[in-house]
Amino acid sequence: MAGMSSGTASKVVVLMGGLSAEREVSLSSGRECAAALMEAGYQVVSVDAGPDLCARLTEIKPDVVFNALHGRWGEDGCVQGLLEWMRIPYTHSGVLSSALAMDKEKSKAAFRAAGLPVVASRLARKNEVRTRHVMPPPYVVKPNNEGSSVGVYIVHEAANAPPQLSDDMPEVVMVETYAPGRELTAAVLGDRALTVTDIIVDGWYDYHAKYSVGGSRHEVPANIPAEIFAACQDYALRAHHALGCRGLSRTDFRWDEARGLEGLILLETNTQPGMTPTSLAPEQAAAAGLTFAELCRWIVKDASCDR
Numbered sequence: 001m002a003g004m005s006s007g008t009a010s011k012v013v014v015l016m017g018g019l020s021a022e023r024e025v026s027l028s029s030g031r032e033c034a035a036a037l038m039e040a041g042y043q044v045v046s047v048d049a050g051p052d053l054c055a056r057l058t059e060i061k062p063d064v065v066f067n068a069l070h071g072r073w074g075e076d077g078c079v080q081g082l083l084e085w086m087r088i089p090y091t092h093s094g095v096l097s098s099a100l101a102m103d104k105e106k107s108k109a110a111f112r113a114a115g116l117p118v119v120a121s122r123l124a125r126k127n128e129v130r131t132r133h134v135m136p137p138p139y140v141v142k143p144n145n146e147g148s149s150v151g152v153y154i155v156h157e158a159a160n161a162p163p164q165l166s167d168d169m170p171e172v173v174m175v176e177t178y179a180p181g182r183e184l185t186a187a188v189l190g191d192r193a194l195t196v197t198d199i200i201v202d203g204w205y206d207y208h209a210k211y212s213v214g215g216s217r218h219e220v221p222a223n224i225p226a227e228i229f230a231a232c233q234d235y236a237l238r239a240h241h242a243l244g245c246r247g248l249s250r251t252d253f254r255w256d257e258a259r260g261l262e263g264l265i266l267l268e269t270n271t272q273p274g275m276t277p278t279s280l281a282p283e284q285a286a287a288a289g290l291t292f293a294e295l296c297r298w299i300v301k302d303a304s305c306d307r
Contacts (some may be wrong), residue, residue: 010043012300013062013077017048020071021151029275030068036296037066042151049074057086064294065090066304067276072145075272076102084305091299093271094307097244101271104144104174111145114242116235116266126165129173133162138178143170155176156184179265181256184222186236187273188249189295190302193233194284198222218280220287228255231264239269246307247299248273250281 014037016030017023028046034046045060047053049069057065065088073079077099083090093101101107108118124134129141132201133155139152139164153163155178165173183199201216223230236251243249256263273281275296285295 011061011063012037012042012044012066013057013060013064013271014044014046014066014068015049015053015074016046016068017050018069018071018074018079018288019050020069020073020075022071025068025274025276026068026074029070032292033066033068033275033296036193036293037300040293040297042300049079053079054082054086057088062088064088064300064301066303067092067272070272070274072102075081076145080307087305089303089305090307091303092307093243093245093246097246097307098271100243101249101269102145102247104142104268107269110242111239111266112257114238116238118266119179119263120175121174123172124175126169126171126173129175129253130162131164133159134175135177139175140167141173141175144172144174145170179254179256179267181254181263181265182224184224184228184232184253184255184264185280186232186251187284188236188240188245188251188286189285189298190247191237192209193237194281194288195220196224196229196232197280198224199280199282216278220283220285224255224257227261228257231261235264235266236269239266243269243271245269246282247302248295283286 014030014034017027030046035042037044047056065083067090075098077095078126080095080098090291094104100110105123111118128134137155137159138157139155143151151169155163184196186196187194199216232253239251240249249269249271251269252267275282282292282295
């Protein structure tokens with residue numbers, strides 16, 4: 001099914017909330033997107049995704065589903081599979097690319113195959129990580145399939161003991177070499193890398209820094225060397241294609257400026273970037289000349305099945 005043409009999609013369901021650890025962020029994203037789509041002239045129904053989702057969609061009969069879910073079930077191919085089964089056009093990436101991007105270790109394999117720069121990493125059992133250093137410090141421990149810096153542990157070079165992971169961490173986690181440097185990110189819209197943002201924050205770019213007003217400062221466009229700026233855009237576009245992403249994605253980097261281009265490391269690609277007032281992708285779209293309403297309209301017009 002081709003993308004929706006202008007004027008076709010009069011009724012849009014905005015999927016939000018859901019069951020993941022990123023529920024609150026998704027509710028905020030969903031509210032912002034619903035308001036923008038109403039401003040753009042669509043009939044909008046907001047749906048907090050729960051076990052009755054199939055019945056709700058059958059009852060509402062939307063022309064398009066705008067996926068504003070984050071995290072598991074909404075960003076990992078699950079809801080995309082449901083929408084394919086129901087033949088309802090939807091936004092963002094499809095089943096396979098969503099599942100690939102959400103699995104950090106598998107997405108890294110795709111990035112390595114595409115010649116993109118990523119750090120060494122491995123999967124390990126939670127109890128093994130608690131017992132011993134599974135790789136030489138410094139390293140990072142994180143869930144293999146969550147986003148928004150949920151459950152991230154940094155083990156510094158001088159750490160004598162392994163990290164004491166909380167009980168709510170999954171049984172299998174990803175351990176990766178720590179990449180020092182500045183936080184950079186580049187969004188891709190369709191086949192265009194929008195710009196590059198330098199995320200300036202005191203300390204670690206954690207959940208609080210991402211979603212609290214004043215938690216971080218975004219320099220758009222980033223004041224970095226032209227070579228690094230161009231590489232971020234190139235890598236983001238190549239990552240988007242390597243995973244088979246559609247619509248909007250955002251790829252995050254760390255850059256150790258002392259090492260020049262060799263110090264630029266690709267961390268991960270987000271297939272459902274945040275759409276909150278402090279989110280990075282809407283800021284980049286604005287820098288490229290798109291209002292938030294225009295961005296949401298573009299995403300809806302791009303919706304389809306068979307993504």
